[in-house]
Amino acid sequence: MHTIIQGILLGILTGGVYALMASGQTLIFGIMKVVNLAQGAMVILSAYLSYSLFTSLGVDPFLSVLITTPALFCLGVAAQWLFLRQLRREDVAELSILVTFAIALAVEGALSVFYSTTYKSVNASYANSSFTVAGYHISAVRLYAFLLSAAVIGLLYLLLHRTRFGRAVRATVQNPEAAQLLGVNPGRIRALGFGLGTATAAAAGSVFGLIYPFNSGSHYDLISQLLSVVVLGGLGSLGGAIVAGVLIGVASSVVSVAWSPTWSQFTFFVVLLAVLLVRPRGLFGTVMRGAI
Numbered sequence: 001m002h003t004i005i006q007g008i009l010l011g012i013l014t015g016g017v018y019a020l021m022a023s024g025q026t027l028i029f030g031i032m033k034v035v036n037l038a039q040g041a042m043v044i045l046s047a048y049l050s051y052s053l054f055t056s057l058g059v060d061p062f063l064s065v066l067i068t069t070p071a072l073f074c075l076g077v078a079a080q081w082l083f084l085r086q087l088r089r090e091d092v093a094e095l096s097i098l099v100t101f102a103i104a105l106a107v108e109g110a111l112s113v114f115y116s117t118t119y120k121s122v123n124a125s126y127a128n129s130s131f132t133v134a135g136y137h138i139s140a141v142r143l144y145a146f147l148l149s150a151a152v153i154g155l156l157y158l159l160l161h162r163t164r165f166g167r168a169v170r171a172t173v174q175n176p177e178a179a180q181l182l183g184v185n186p187g188r189i190r191a192l193g194f195g196l197g198t199a200t201a202a203a204a205g206s207v208f209g210l211i212y213p214f215n216s217g218s219h220y221d222l223i224s225q226l227l228s229v230v231v232l233g234g235l236g237s238l239g240g241a242i243v244a245g246v247l248i249g250v251a252s253s254v255v256s257v258a259w260s261p262t263w264s265q266f267t268f269f270v271v272l273l274a275v276l277l278v279r280p281r282g283l284f285g286t287v288m289r290g291a292i
Contacts (some may be wrong), residue, residue, distance in 0.1 A: 006136055008250050013142040015249020017204050020149035021222075022229040023156060024200030030173045030236035031193035034084065034096040040223030042198050046205025047074055047214050048111055051120050057251040060206050061122050062144060062222035068202040074175040076198025080105055080191045104219055113215035122209035124149035145207045148153070152203045153242060156196075160238070169193055173236065221265065232275055233283055238286030247271065 021043055026035045048070045053059040053067065075205025083103065087095050129140040160166035171179035172189045180186055209212060229248055251271050256264035275283065 003134070003257050004254060004256060005253040008144065009136055009138060009251030011048070011250030012246055013139070013146040013249075014148040014211070014253060015246035016146035017142075017207070017244030017245075017248050018225065018229055019242040020152055020200055022206045022226050022233070022245050023153055024197035025226050025237055025291055026233065026238060026241040027156075027199035028194055028201070030238075031169060032037070032080075032096070032190050033093050034100065034194075035093070035227075036194075037097060037223055037263070038079070038098045038100040038103040038107065038199065039201050039226055040219035040221075041107040042072055042076070042201040043205040043222060044214055044216065044219045045107050045111065046202040048115055048216075050206040051122055051209050052093075054122050054124070061124060061210055062148060064205050065148065065206045067137045068206045069199045072193040072202035073199040075195075075209045076190050079198075080194035084194065085187065085191070091169065091250055101203070109221065115216065117215050117217065119213040119215045120209060121213040123245035127210060129203070141207070143212045145211060148207060149204065155269040156200065157238070159196075162227055163193070179240045221283060225265070225268050228272045234281055237282070237284040240282060242285060 021039065025036055025039045028034055028039075049068045049071070050059075050061045050064040053064045054061055059067070071087050083099050084092070084096060087099070098290055124141075126140050131138045131140060143287070158166075160169055168179065168189055171182065171184055171188050172193075176186045179189075193275045212218075225248075228246045232248065233242070233244035248268050251263045253265040255267045
């Protein structure tokens, strides 16, 4: 039982980071109906930027969030404006998969050239530190990453529900034609929304290298996991992405400590299949497009 509880604690902390990455993924889908296959590549790109800032300038990965997040926000806006804005409305759902996959491949290729394909990791002074609470060990890095994820998700929630921009986003999600009649510029909202989704990937990627070793091809496994989280939570549901991220993180961690780490990644798809058999739209999915 002690091992199971230890796995649950570890899974909650890890799941928070998955929730942050998936929140951007589901935000982009809710606004644009785009399945963004480049989200994992953006996480890895941010991890490399954080790695460079740490090894070259000594910038702590948690502080590098202040640099990588605005940088990838601008990159996301530019990518949407250059590549996705041109797609016809009726074809965007299908063609966006090809376009975002091409973006992911371009990012992977650039990272392979600049960093090679060897695995990297960020070895900060506190990387192996941990706290002991009631006999259970809590990794300092995972705890800090969880707190960072919670803070960023909290800011994202406030932005979407307490600002004029957030009201415009939710109006665009629910009815883009009506939103346009009320003075909302859907094109601008889509560009900013894509940038915002990419920025959440940057925030998670900045500390990704503290938790996992990575290379330029790590985005393949990562995007499959993120898509599992997004579909499980319900396409377009921010709350669903958060709950699903923690749920799958816990399930994967418990399998890892109680059975075998070899099967932990497969847990993503087992949980997804089990839930979809009962609720095909996911945990918080609705018939309406988007539930942000």
